[in-house]
Amino acid sequence: MFKIVAKISFITSYILLFMVSASVLAQRPVFKLVLKNHLFYPAEMIIPANKKIKLIIDNQDDSVEEFDSFSLNREKVLFPQQQAIIYIGPLPPGHYTFFGEYHPNSARGVITVSDAVLTKSTKKANNVN
Amino acid sequence: MLINTVLVLLQSLLPIFLVVSLLLALQRQNLLTRSANTGDETIAKQTEQVSHLDDLSVISAAKLTNSITLANVINTSFFAFIIVCLLSYYMPSLSQLFTGNGLEIIFSILFGLIYGFIILAFLISQKPLINRHKDSRVTWQNSLINIAILLLVFSVHGSYFSFYLKSLTTQSMSITPFYAGIVMGIIIGTGICLSIAILLYFFLMTVDKKPTSKVASYLLLLFGVGQLMQGLQLLEQVDIIASNSHLWSTSYLISEDSELGYFLTILFGYEATPSAMELAVYISAILLPLSVGKFITYKHHHATLTNGTE
Numbered sequence: 295m296f297k298i299v300a301k302i303s304f305i306t307s308y309i310l311l312f313m314v315s316a317s318v319l320a321q322r323p324v325f326k327l328v329l330k331n332h333l334f335y336p337a338e339m340i341i342p343a344n345k346k347i348k349l350i351i352d353n354q355d356d357s358v359e360e361f362d363s364f365s366l367n368r369e370k371v372l373f374p375q376q377q378a379i380i381y382i383g384p385l386p387p388g389h390y391t392f393f394g395e396y397h398p399n400s401a402r403g404v405i406t407v408s409d410a411v412l413t414k415s416t417k418k419a420n421n422v423n
Numbered sequence: 424m425l426i427n428t429v430l431v432l433l434q435s436l437l438p439i440f441l442v443v444s445l446l447l448a449l450q451r452q453n454l455l456t457r458s459a460n461t462g463d464e465t466i467a468k469q470t471e472q473v474s475h476l477d478d479l480s481v482i483s484a485a486k487l488t489n490s491i492t493l494a495n496v497i498n499t500s501f502f503a504f505i506i507v508c509l510l511s512y513y514m515p516s517l518s519q520l521f522t523g524n525g526l527e528i529i530f531s532i533l534f535g536l537i538y539g540f541i542i543l544a545f546l547i548s549q550k551p552l553i554n555r556h557k558d559s560r561v562t563w564q565n566s567l568i569n570i571a572i573l574l575l576v577f578s579v580h581g582s583y584f585s586f587y588l589k590s591l592t593t594q595s596m597s598i599t600p601f602y603a604g605i606v607m608g609i610i611i612g613t614g615i616c617l618s619i620a621i622l623l624y625f626f627l628m629t630v631d632k633k634p635t636s637k638v639a640s641y642l643l644l645l646f647g648v649g650q651l652m653q654g655l656q657l658l659e660q661v662d663i664i665a666s667n668s669h670l671w672s673t674s675y676l677i678s679e680d681s682e683l684g685y686f687l688t689i690l691f692g693y694e695a696t697p698s699a700m701e702l703a704v705y706i707s708a709i710l711l712p713l714s715v716g717k718f719i720t721y722k723h724h725h726a727t728l729t730n731g732t733e
Contacts, residue, residue: 322662344668358590364679367656367696371526371586373515379523381662386669396590398427 322348322381327403329372330354332394334403343409346383353378359401363392366405383407428587428608433615435584438650438689440620442576443496445646446569448627448639449548453565456634499570503577510582511589527657533579534654540572541647542712548640549716550723576650619686642690648708649692655704669696 325347328335332355341347351361353372361370361378370380372394385407394401510517518526547565591605630638659666674695678684687693694701 346662346666348662358586360587364684365674365696367694368660370660371514371518373518376515376518377523378518380660381666384666384668395431396427396587 322346324348324350327351328354329359329394329401332357332359332397332400334392334394334401337403338406339403340406340408340410341382341385343387343407344384346381349380349382351378351380357396359397360395361392362395363390363405365390366392368392369395425604425608425611428605429612429615431587432584432609432612433685435580435587436612437616437619437685438580438646439577440616441623441689442572442643442646444620444624445627445639445643446544446572448624448631449544449643450569451628452631452637452639453548455631495566495570496573499573500577503574503581506574506578507581507585510578511585514582514586524661524663527661528663530579531654531657533575534650534657537572537575537579538647538651538654538708540568540575541643541650543568544572545640545644545647545712546716546719548637550719644709644712645691646689648705649689651708652692652694652701652705655701665700667698667700670699670702672696 323342323345325339325341327339327349329351351370351372353359353374353376356374358374359372361368361372361380363369366382366385368380368382370378372378382405387407387409390405390407392403392405514526517529521528544565547568588605627639627642630636655664658664672695677687677693677695679688679693679695684693684695692705694705697705
């Protein structure tokens, strides 16, 4: 039975290899989110539709927080005074809420996915890197 | 603080309670099938006891089985507790590995391991019993696999809750209401988790009455697939695995942040907005062990028939 399992693992690893994003090195539009005093800035962010983006979350607080979003399927621990990176999308137009799991009453925000051209603020955020 | 602690506890500790319940139900089912195949009256009596003692706790039921005993659960929990403490202590350093993707990579490997061990437990439960119980080595392997599943689930999910508690203690707040909220949250959350686990165990006990019934093993497999999907989402999050657009959304029916959504996500990896890749992996992760299980059963029946004609 262990031989069969070994064969399955081998096949699975090949499948996973194919699934590995070929665009790992590709440039993604970059957006930045800041956590300060258990509040997210900006609380509303507009990102382009049907495009994968890179989101840098900068935790400027002295406590740990966890970025959580059910609609985005994302969960990331944010360590104090550290930056964390997650990738979002591609998403259809709509509103996607997120919150800080350790301070859900104050740390809240929404990501608006829009077909419209990038706004001035998001363009500015793209120049973060 | 109280509600938040309950929610975080449910998210982190419910998988541990559910896996204990599923493993105990699987053990009980194995025992039942064994008694049916060997005609062992003592085992049949033990199984009968478990079936009719409505007030029997899950842990007491485990005493009657071979693989997961109370001592095993306590020992495993003790080792898991040490791993949880170490993981939560080194989490900040681990997160810095692999250019900031350390936690996602490490935890996705652990989720993959949980799925791997659950497949092994599932395949052993599918193996024809006459062979399985004659071979004590397989029973020993089964025991080790169950302990490994318990240890991994405890370590992975427990570390998030431990980290939550650790982060709360670093905050400057009024001590009395602060700790009262946490303690009350832990008591309520543990009560809910324990109730769900016991209900699931007794549900499986009612459903799995026939020796041929294997609902517990299929549910355990689905739980494993759910864990694999969590690992996959972590890899998607850091762009190691490509993610596509969502195929559909069932959020209007069952939202993932609802109580039922929490339960279904943990039980079988419910996803309100799956992508094509997630769906493909989910189906493959179920079909692959099912096919291997069927193949093992077919192979055994074929061998038995060949030996019979000779």
